[in-house]
Structure formats: structure tokens, C-alpha cells
Amino acid sequence: MIDTSSVIQPSSTLPTPHDKKVATWLLVCCGLVFAMIVLGGVTRLTGSGLSIVDWRPVTGVLPPLSDDKWQAEFAKYQQSPQYIEVNAHMDVHQFKEIYWLEYLHRLLGRLIGVVFLVPFMVFAMRGYIRKKEWPKYLAMFVLGGLQGLLGWYMVKSGLVDRPEVSQYRLTAHLVAALLIYVFMLWVALSILRPRTTNTRNAGFRKAVALTTLIATTIVSGGFVAGLKAGRIFNSFPMMGEYWMPPGVMALMPPWSNFFDNPILVQFNHRVLAGTTLVAVVAFWIWCLRSARPIGDRLAVHLLLGAALLQVTLGISTLLLHVPVALAAIHQAVAVLLLTAAINLVHGLRDAPAASP
Numbered sequence: 001m002i003d004t005s006s007v008i009q010p011s012s013t014l015p016t017p018h019d020k021k022v023a024t025w026l027l028v029c030c031g032l033v034f035a036m037i038v039l040g041g042v043t044r045l046t047g048s049g050l051s052i053v054d055w056r057p058v059t060g061v062l063p064p065l066s067d068d069k070w071q072a073e074f075a076k077y078q079q080s081p082q083y084i085e086v087n088a089h090m091d092v093h094q095f096k097e098i099y100w101l102e103y104l105h106r107l108l109g110r111l112i113g114v115v116f117l118v119p120f121m122v123f124a125m126r127g128y129i130r131k132k133e134w135p136k137y138l139a140m141f142v143l144g145g146l147q148g149l150l151g152w153y154m155v156k157s158g159l160v161d162r163p164e165v166s167q168y169r170l171t172a173h174l175v176a177a178l179l180i181y182v183f184m185l186w187v188a189l190s191i192l193r194p195r196t197t198n199t200r201n202a203g204f205r206k207a208v209a210l211t212t213l214i215a216t217t218i219v220s221g222g223f224v225a226g227l228k229a230g231r232i233f234n235s236f237p238m239m240g241e242y243w244m245p246p247g248v249m250a251l252m253p254p255w256s257n258f259f260d261n262p263i264l265v266q267f268n269h270r271v272l273a274g275t276t277l278v279a280v281v282a283f284w285i286w287c288l289r290s291a292r293p294i295g296d297r298l299a300v301h302l303l304l305g306a307a308l309l310q311v312t313l314g315i316s317t318l319l320l321h322v323p324v325a326l327a328a329i330h331q332a333v334a335v336l337l338l339t340a341a342i343n344l345v346h347g348l349r350d351a352p353a354a355s356p
Helices: 017-045 067-077 081-085 092-126 131-156 167-192 204-227 254-260 262-289 297-319 324-347
Strands: none
Touching (some): 017 167, 017 324, 167 204, 167 254, 167 324, 204 262, 254 262
């Protein structure tokens, strides 16, 4: 007799047309969050993130619409550390160039809130989203609002004593955005690909460990960005004349070097990136050689491709002294690499019924 206790009947798990609409909406929101992360990176790289020195969630929707309002906005910026120490040469026309990037970044954040909330209300009222699932979606919305607060908390750190935001707050802001992105992506994938068994694929735990390593590397990249650590030791594979340069433990207490010392922060990011690439290649080889089917081979190939591209971009960004366009693409591909890993982990939730 065949044991069917661990099998979920396909007829009860196939996504309905309504389910597909909900999943599509979530994936659109993921796309907007992805754009938000990339645009946030551009504002940081161009020094635009500190151009708006106040936070007006409602009235800030409209930009300055007259010369007088532009002059008033510029006058507020002139009191900031960034203007005093870095951009004292700027006139109002040059100020507009950095203002518009930060304005678009904040406007996109507001747009994401609308694009999320309005369809959710419609889907909830129509019964596309069941009441027992409402808390999950409301949690997404609340996290999005808290992300906006965290963004302002980050900006405030660059408006007090120094014209740079705290690397701790910047990294927290990045991590929060990625958590929201992954949360929505996972729910969307779960709608489109419901579980069919109660057993895990042989590669599931390895994929989870690999995803954790990728996420850790991205977090370390946040500290690199916050400390501008990519602008020192612009050589590869060695850091100048050293494999491990002097000064990696120059700060006290010693643990602070891991977060405050740009030399050690860059070194750690290099090590994590290299380890991640080796781990991805090893996982890819294991999947190809495994006697048991390891999910969707295309997902494994996509993960390898994203890892190779990301390392190539990282090295190129370093050697070329962090050009804005290349650094922004590097950040974007980091999110794509994480996406490929999450997609793989999700696909390995189920053990395949038979070899392909």
C-alpha cells in the first residue's frame, strides 16, 4: 500500500486566478522595493541623500514649485554639515540636481505604500485574501512604514556633526528593505508554488546555509558603503602590498574594528565575497553530481550566474575607484543574487516525487 500521508493533494493546492492576481501584485511591489534599494544606492553614491534636511511625510509629497520655495529649501540645506564641509561651492541650481534624486527616492517610498495598501484593501474586500491571512499583509505594510521612519533616522545622523550618515543606521536601513522584499517575495512564491509534500529536498539545508552566507555578505557591504571603505586599497587580489594590511585592529575596543574600521570592513567583505563564490560553486557542483534530484536545475544555474556576475562587478567597482553607475549595478545585482537564493530555497521546500 502506498503511504500518502505526506502528500498534499494537488487539486487543493493549485493557485486560483484570484491567487495569481495577489501574487502578481506582490511581485510588482517587490519590483518597486528593488527599484527603491537601487535608487537609494544612487542617492548615497552621489551625496544626494542629505539634500532634504527635514521629513514631511504628507506635505513633502510636493517639491518646491516656485523660486522662493527653492531658495527657502536651499537656505535650510546651507545650514547642514554637508553644505558647510563639502558643498559650500554650490548654488541653488547645483542644489536642485542632488535634491531631485533624494526627492524621487522619498516619492517612490510613498508610491510603494499606495501600490501596496490600495490593492490589499480591494483584494481583502473581494475575498481574494482570506481574513486569517490579513495579519501577514498588515505586517508588511507596518514594516514599510517603519522603514520610512528608519530612513529618516538614518538621514538625521548626517545632519548633526558630520556630513555622513551612520554606517550602523545605513546598514539597518538596507537590511530592513531587504527583509520587506524577501517577505513579500516568499509569500508570492508560496501562492504560486504551494507545497505538495511534507518532506524537504536533500539540498534544502545547504541552500538555507548558502542564503545566510549571501545575506551576511550583503550586510557587510552595507558597512563598506557607510564607511566608504571601497575607496581605499583599490587593488585586487591584494590590498596594496598586503594580503592583510596593517591597521586592521587599530581601534579600541577590538570588536569596534569590525564595524568602524574601514580597513577591516573592506577586508572582511572581500573574504565573505570570496567565500560566498566558492560556496556557490561547490553547491552547484554538488547539485550536478548528486544522485538524487535537487530541484530545478535552472534555479541552481541562475544562482551561479548571479554570483559570478556579482563578484566581477565588485572587483571592477573596486579597481575603478567606485564609479557611481558600476557601484549602483553592483548593489542591484546583490539583490538579484539574494533573489536567486530565496527562489532556490523556496523551490527546495519539497522533495521531488521522481527524478527529472
